[in-house]
Amino acid sequence: MRIVVAKDYDQMSRMAAIVVASRVILQPDCVLGLATGQTPLGLYRNLVEFYRHGDLDFSRVTTFNLDEYVGLAPDHPCSYHRYMEDNLFSHVNIPRENCHIPRGDAEDLEEECRRYEEAICAAGGVDLQILGLGVDGHIGFNEPDVKFEGSTHVVRLAQSTLEANSRFFPSPEQMPRFAISMGIKTIMRARRVLLLASGEEKARAVRGAVLGEVTPDLPASILQLHPNATIIVDEKAASLI
Template structure:
């Protein structure tokens, strides 16, 4: 695991964008795994900037998102379909048929999980998976105690995760209680991993993920076992590492 530090969120986002853009430049038909939430917004902003400057072309890229809320249709304002459209897809050249996000409104959620896992396999797996980090160390929506051998599956969200995401909804009561998420096994099958974390509230989780024991109690700790994992953290998130 490589740890890269940045002085602040903006520099972290820029450094991450150079890694992602370099993958696309070297392999224009690569498969990117995408994350949502507050942390990747700066990364997407920087990638859009590079695209609009003519430095990187996403037209050959295939994408797979980590997760989606169960029960939300793609057009719902808080769906991750909408998030990706607003922050990335509408600004770049990825054809719609090359963008993949789980359907939270699928009539058979178990079948949707199987379909999504199979779609990742058919694409040849993920070349570079982008990850954020929950305060409890979750990646994707893989909460503490989720088994490492899980593929794409339905996750019951922890109260802390619901509380953290309540700011995106009118109230905590409107946050879905479950989500479809790529599992740890799927994430770890990616050829490269890129974890981003910013802010002092992530410092404890980063210390555990980088220096602690590998345990399902802190899902991000499994990244220590990946042969090509990079962690980019700002000074606040890195404050307990050194």
Template sequence: MFFSLPHPQAIADYVTTRLIQLIQKKPNAVLGLATGSTMEPIYEQFCRQVAKQDVNVSELTTFNLDEYIGLGADHPQSYHYYMRQYLFNRLAFAQHRTFLPDGLCGDLQEQCERYSRLILEAGGIDLQLLGIGSNGHIGFNEPGTPFASRTHVVALSEQTRIDNGRFFDSMDEVPTQAITLGLQDIFEAKEIVLVATGTNKAQIMADLYHSPVDEAMPASIVKAHPHAMIIVDEAAAALLPAGACKPLLQLA
């Protein structure tokens, strides 16, 4: 369940290889995508290798985990903007098959219901990428979110707003709500890869390791998934017990 690699670039190399193998096996795969600094080296390496290996991504369908309410697609801190910057504008994705929640949607409830329905209609997510927040959230599913949740509107916790505040000019600009894929939507993915890197993730990874599968720790749902990997670099693994992680380089 817990695996380690030395540094973020090694993780980026491994995840990229996994993604490309999936695409070569299933060119019309459905990918669940995440944002944030943890994903940046992964997307950078993925773009590099897709171009180098001439991998066709035009048949892929993608669903992003979340979006801030109140930010339009062209806002520099929106996840639409992030995805265009780090992935979609760099490769030949089919725009009509890249899905993200709309932060300016007038009918949020209808959009939430439709988003989860679209995933089911696409055949479900083949591989879901996840990061993890310092309070254990995945997507924007804060502690206490029901495991049975579908796409929904969430009030962001103060800790999440503080963590994300570094991307905004002031805390007043940090959104207070977001649309997020639900924990049930995430759990239904055929495969899950959760990535954590850096010393700032060491404590939450130790908490996750010791936590039971409990709604107080949203990311703990991944531990119940039959085909999930939790990948950490040496810094994020610093507080884990000895032997808790299997080095990925030893895998066949």
């Protein structure tokens, strides 16, 4: 696992954007795995900036998002569909049919998980997977557990995740308790992984991910076993390593 320490959030975001942009330039038909949350917002802003300058062409790129809340339709203001639309998709020339996000409002969630996993395989797998990090060490919505969950599945969100993410909802009660998430096996199959973390509140999870034992108690620790994983953290998130 390569560890890059950026001086602050802005530098972390620029570095991550350079990594993603390089992939898109070198492999115009690449498959990107995308993350949501506060952390990758700066990355997406930089990518939009590159695109506006004419440096990037997303017309042959395919994307798969990590996760979506159960029960939220794509047009729900707090859905990850909407987040991706607002922060990236509507600003670049990526064909919408190439953008994949699990449907949290699917009638049959198990079937939706199967369909999503098959779609990733059919696209040839993910070339570069972007990951954020939960305060409890989760990646995607793979919460600390007694075992690593394999493929795309339905998860019950941990209390710390409910507390951390409820700020994105009008009231904590409106936050869904479940989500669909790519599994650890799905993430580990990506050819390259780029994990981003910023801020003091992530320092403990970063330490566990990088220096701790590989355990489902801290899902990001599995990345120590990935052959091509890089983590870019800012100085605050790196304060315990």
